[in-house]
Amino acid sequence: MPNHALLLINLGSPKSPAVVDVKAYLKQFLMDPYVIDLPWPIRKLLVAMILIKRPEASAHAYQSIWWKDGSPLIVLSQRLQKTMGLHWQHGPVALAMRYGQPSIESVLLDLRERGVDQVTIAPLYPQFADSTITTALEEVKRVVKASRLEFKFKLLDPFYNEPRYIQALVGSAQEVMKQGFDHLLFSFHGVPERHIHKLVKDKQHNLQAAHSGEINSEYMDVCYRTQCLKTAELFAEQAGLARDKWSVSFQSRLGKTKWIEPYTDVHLTKLAAQGVKRLLVMSPAFVADCLETLEEIGIRGREQFLNEGGTSFELIPCLNDTPSWVVALNQLCQPEQTKPFLID
Numbered sequence: 001m002p003n004h005a006l007l008l009i010n011l012g013s014p015k016s017p018a019v020v021d022v023k024a025y026l027k028q029f030l031m032d033p034y035v036i037d038l039p040w041p042i043r044k045l046l047v048a049m050i051l052i053k054r055p056e057a058s059a060h061a062y063q064s065i066w067w068k069d070g071s072p073l074i075v076l077s078q079r080l081q082k083t084m085g086l087h088w089q090h091g092p093v094a095l096a097m098r099y100g101q102p103s104i105e106s107v108l109l110d111l112r113e114r115g116v117d118q119v120t121i122a123p124l125y126p127q128f129a130d131s132t133i134t135t136a137l138e139e140v141k142r143v144v145k146a147s148r149l150e151f152k153f154k155l156l157d158p159f160y161n162e163p164r165y166i167q168a169l170v171g172s173a174q175e176v177m178k179q180g181f182d183h184l185l186f187s188f189h190g191v192p193e194r195h196i197h198k199l200v201k202d203k204q205h206n207l208q209a210a211h212s213g214e215i216n217s218e219y220m221d222v223c224y225r226t227q228c229l230k231t232a233e234l235f236a237e238q239a240g241l242a243r244d245k246w247s248v249s250f251q252s253r254l255g256k257t258k259w260i261e262p263y264t265d266v267h268l269t270k271l272a273a274q275g276v277k278r279l280l281v282m283s284p285a286f287v288a289d290c291l292e293t294l295e296e297i298g299i300r301g302r303e304q305f306l307n308e309g310g311t312s313f314e315l316i317p318c319l320n321d322t323p324s325w326v327v328a329l330n331q332l333c334q335p336e337q338t339k340p341f342l343i344d
């Protein structure tokens, strides 16, 4: 019986869009030192302040996109898990969430019960960030040590520049692009600039670069912003888009600290002022549609752009369980494609 599991890991959602559940989720998420990377007492104080008003506003946002079956992020990740199960030939395909349920801990313990001895970890984030991939892997390490798990692990690397991922993205956008548009905006989730400076110590590191080629290639592996630029450039190249037909921006900033730029809301205003009328938007930092795509872009971004002079605004869905993406992900996760992940 095959006993090599594939473990898909995504971010997670609140249990329900009720304020109390959103508050519990935000607390777990924001108290993560890889998300708010400040000393514990400062983080605790800051999170306590955020938790005064944010849960209500976020609950309202979640209520506007919540599905009958639950959070879109969870439902779509479950669909991906199910379809991947038809392709992955080595054992079960499991799904865990970094925050909320099903937790990484419960899923790993269940895999042990099922007699699994090897696990390939597939963090569902194309670009590397401490606030997504590092924290998920640290949680795996914690559980392994706490429960003395003896799995052999393999790990899918960030796939921001993988031709099969880019091809799936281009394929998923083709139909919408055929209908005609003035501009395609790639709106990635942002991170505080500080997160990147921690990994790229070089004071000259350019966080305003408009092209990945302007960045020292040795920082490519750790600079989230550069990886986002690269994904967009490869997409444009593969789709044959002229340089003035697309741009990159970063959404979802939180708090007063400086996040990577340009900011999506500011950039939407600029595009409208430049005379862009028909806008397409895609968010390749996410492989499953979620609050950040459906509400922040699909509702608030659309309203903003149309109010500022745009005439059409089309949000291209994430890859979700698109067949070409499922095939690509299965290929990327194969044992010969992934590297060992050692836990000391």
Ligand SMILES: C=CC1=C(C)c2cc3[nH]c(cc4nc(cc5[nH]c(cc1n2)c(C)c5CCC(=O)O)C(CCC(=O)O)=C4C)c(C)c3C=C
Residues within 6 Å of the ligand: 011, 012, 013, 014, 026, 029, 035, 036, 054, 058, 071, 073, 125, 129, 131, 132, 189, 190, 191, 192, 224, 252, 254, 285, 286, 289, 290, 291, 292
């Ligand atoms: C300091 C705060 C945050 C960092 C850093 C951050 C990085 C980051 N997040 C994602 C993916 C997702 N984030 C989502 C929601 C979300 N993100 C933050 C804050 C930070 N994210 C908050 C507070 C929230 C919750 C909603 C809100 O109140 O705004 C989601 C959606 C989850 C869902 O249930 O649908 C995703 C996905 C990435 C990829 C990333 C770094 C690259």
Ligand SMILES: [Fe+2]
Residues within 6 Å of the ligand: 189, 252
């Ligand atoms: Fe986020």
Ligand SMILES: [Fe+2]
Residues within 6 Å of the ligand: 252, 291, 292, 296
């Ligand atoms: Fe957001």
